[in-house]
Amino acid sequence: MASTADIKNGVVLNLDGQLWTVVDFQHVKPGKGGAFVRTKLKNVVTGRTNDKTFNAGAKVDIENVDRRDFTYLYADGDGFVFMDSTDYDQITLSDVVVGDAKNFMLENQQVTIALNNGNPLYIELPTSVILEVTYSEPGLQGDRSSAGTKPATVETGYEMQVPLFVETGTKIKVDTRTGDYLGREK
Secondary structure, eight states, rough: EEEEEGGOTEEEEEETTTTEEEEEEEEEOOOOSEEEEEEEEEEEEOOOOOEEEEEEEEEEEEOOEEEEEEEEEEOOOOEEEEEETTTEEEEEOOHHHHGGGGOOOOOOOEEEEEEETEEEEEEEOOOOEEEEEEEEEOOOOOOOTTTEEEEEETSSOOOOOOOOOOOOTOOOEEEEEOOOOOEEEE
C-alpha cells in the first residue's frame, strides 16, 4: 500500500477492483482544515473519466503496469495477434482490448501494450500514422455543402472525413486519438 504522496501522472490505482490511470493531480493545502489530493482519473478499461478527492496521507493501492513493445502481425477470427519484440512470444488480444486502435493498425506496426499481472489492459499507438486512401469520391470544387470535406476510406477499412483535394491512392497522416485528418504525407 502506498500513500497519496505517491500519486503522480500515469500511475495506475486499484479502486474498488477497477483500474484507474491518474491523468491529473493536485496537492491542496487550504488555510483551514486538512490537506487533500484532488485527482482526475481515467478508467483503464472503459476510458471513462472521473474526479476523486483523497485526504492527505490516505492509503491507496498502486498497481504495477508493465508497458512493453509489440509488433502487430495480423487479425484472425478470434482477435488480433501481436508478437513481443524482446522474446518473440505471440499473444492474441480480443476486439474489446484493442478497441478503436484497430482502425489505425497496419501489419508489422510497432505498438505498446500495457500489461497488469500478465493481463493486457489496452494498446497505445503512436499519436499519428500514415495510411493510404483506398476509396474516395471525386471532390467537386464548387460543392461547399459539407464545409470542404468528403468521406474517404483508408487501407484499414476506417472511414473518415478528408479535404476535397485528397484522391484515391494518396497517403495521409491520421491522428490516432481522434481519427482526424492531419495532412498529406509527402
